[in-house]
Amino acid sequence: MAKGTTRMSTAPLRAESVTLAYDARVVAEGLSVDIPEGGFTAIVGPNACGKSTLLRALVRMLKPRAGSVLLDGVEISSLPTKQVARRLGLLPQSSIAPDGITVVDLVARGRHPYQRLLRQWSREDERAVEEAMAATHIQELAPRLVDELSGGQRQRVWIAMALAQETPLLLLDEPITFLDIAHQVEIMDLCAKLHREGRTLVAVLHDLNHACRYATHLIAMRDGAVVAEGPPAEIVSAELVERVFGLKCLVVACPASGAPMVVPA
Amino acid sequence: MSAGVLSVRVLRVGESVSLRVRRRPVVVGFVLVAVALGLSVYSLGTGEFSIPPGTVVSALLGGSDPASAFIVRDLRLPRVLCAIFVGVALGLSGAVFQSLTRNPLGSPDIVGFPQGASVGALIVITMLSGSGLAVSLGAMCGGALTALAVYLLSFKRGGTSGYRLILIGIAISFLLVSVTDFLLARARIEDAQEATRWLLGSLNGRNWDDVRPLAISLLVFLPLAIPAGRALRALELGDDAAHALGLRVERSRLALIALAVGLVSVTTVAVGPIGFIALTAPQIARRITGTAGLPLVCSALMGAVLVLAADLAAQRLVPDRALPVGVMSGLFGGLYLAWLLSTEWRKGRRG
Secondary structure, X not given: OOOOOOOOOOOOEEEEEEEEEEOOEEEEEEEXXXXXXXXXXXXXXXXOOOHHHHHHHHOOOOOOOEEEEEEOOEEHHHOOHHHHHHHEEEEOOOOOOOOOOEHXXXXXXXXXXXXXXXXXXXXXXXXXXXXXXXXXXXXXXXXOEHHHOOHXXXXXXXXXXXXXXXXXXXXXEOOOOOOOHHHHHHHHHHHHHHHHOOOEEEEEOOOHHHHHHHOOEEEEEEOOEEEEEEOHHHHOOHHHHHHHHOOOEEEEEOOOOOOEEEEEO | OEEOOOOOEEEEEOOOEEEEEXXXXXXXXXXXXXXXXXXXHHHHHOOOOOOOHHHHHHHHOOOOOHHHHHHXXXXXXXXXXXXXXXXXXXXXXXXXXXXXXXXXXXXXXXXXXXXXXXXXXXXXXXXXXXXXXXXXXXXXXHHHHHHHHHHHHHEEOOEEXXXXXXXXXXXXXXXXXXXXXXXXHHOOHHHHHHHHHHHHOOOOOOOHHHHHHHHHHHHHHHHHHHHHHHHHHHHOOOHHHHHHOOOOHHHHHHHHHHHHHHHHHHHHHHHOOOOOHHHHHHHHHHHHHOOOOOOHHHHXXXXXXXXXXXXXXXXXOOOOOOXXXXXXXXXXXXXXXXXXHHHOHHHOOOO
């Protein structure tokens, strides 16, 4: 597959032939990906294919053993971590809401990279938190305790916290894995809206059909390597699904959106 | 002052200074200070020789008869100050430890610090026949080495998890308790007696020479609580979220552990191990203030109140026989721990 490593890239975030490993276990070797500017990129692949590991490397939580991750063309590990936190937001797979925290207080924690000892709550902070709560439709939940919310509401609160960080790039690690189908669609719709508003989104997704329907750019991985990448309508085929997931299937047009839809054969 | 979207007041000075002020923790803080002052005055005025509260206050301010001034300022005040400082240090240390491990059991008591300090002190007392400063140094080394060992053993794949820290701490504590027993069993009877007195943790017979190093250490450590609080607010959300917010997770965690261990070491050197204050003060403070996460300042103040109260009880409950404060705090703390385990963990939360 052509990976465009030779052309000049405008990708705000890219991995250049990175080797990713935990201790002795090498997950990926010589892996290169470009995250297209302004796109909604979905990273898909079977369990343990290295997609979450790739995401961890992209947000500088895992240091590549070789190769480099570039944020706006600069080696990410050389940048001050607070500066990175103003460019790149992350919705982790699991976060912990402190006991007894209210929705608005949790969203406000997203302002951490902008706050200092004597500057704990600027008008900027206030505006960003209000906007983040409006974008995720959680204003009415503001005074509620996070513990009392449903799974879908809670996920919106965490997304709001990431939005309050006001980063042009937002990475989401399996944002819908533990939600029921209605909440999955709700969160994916929200992601699509955030993308339309101009953010560059990257999500690790388990559900290939969600990925096809919402993403503008798909990165399909298997065994730590990229098998295919490109717009879902161009690359998703029965052959690709079998190559990536080892699943025999039909690819039909989704009756609702027209996007490719995978139906197990 | 303005109240916006946040449920707190914001104090602004121009655009560059804005401070968040929560009402309830501030009120609770002032109440705790008042309670601590009340307990102090009571403690200073009672004992073998009673002095009315008014005289205590004027003795403190420097205007009373020489006898009262001597009793209050030279005999009783060092003990009270020791109790306050030790309480502040333990409360703060406990709050940092528990936030860090995200677990109400994650206090220095549970993860082996005092046990390590005890072994250090016992080695000095029973094997090297040391006393005084040597014992303190032994305790500090023992505690610090234990903390280091627990941290290193729980370090895995670029990070430590709160759970692992606690479980390994518990295992190491048990190990150290048997070492303590072994050392006591093979010690000469006089050494064993001296060691037992140290092991119980006591404020008996404290003088100004004990207060000074405590005060100086706190002057160094307390300002560090401000950046610590900021880091903890991010770390509370989980390592990944803290990372995303721009915190250097492992570096911050190491610094916070160093702060917490430093605070406990200081108290151990001054008065020996006083159990359970670090465990209970932060949780009680959180319940009263109703904050998310543990309030550092109120935990410290609560620690002071608890140590003052435990010491008063230890001195007065059994007539003619001043118990070591460690006995009292252990009694309170043990009951609290039983309650905590049976109610909190029954909810089946992540713990």
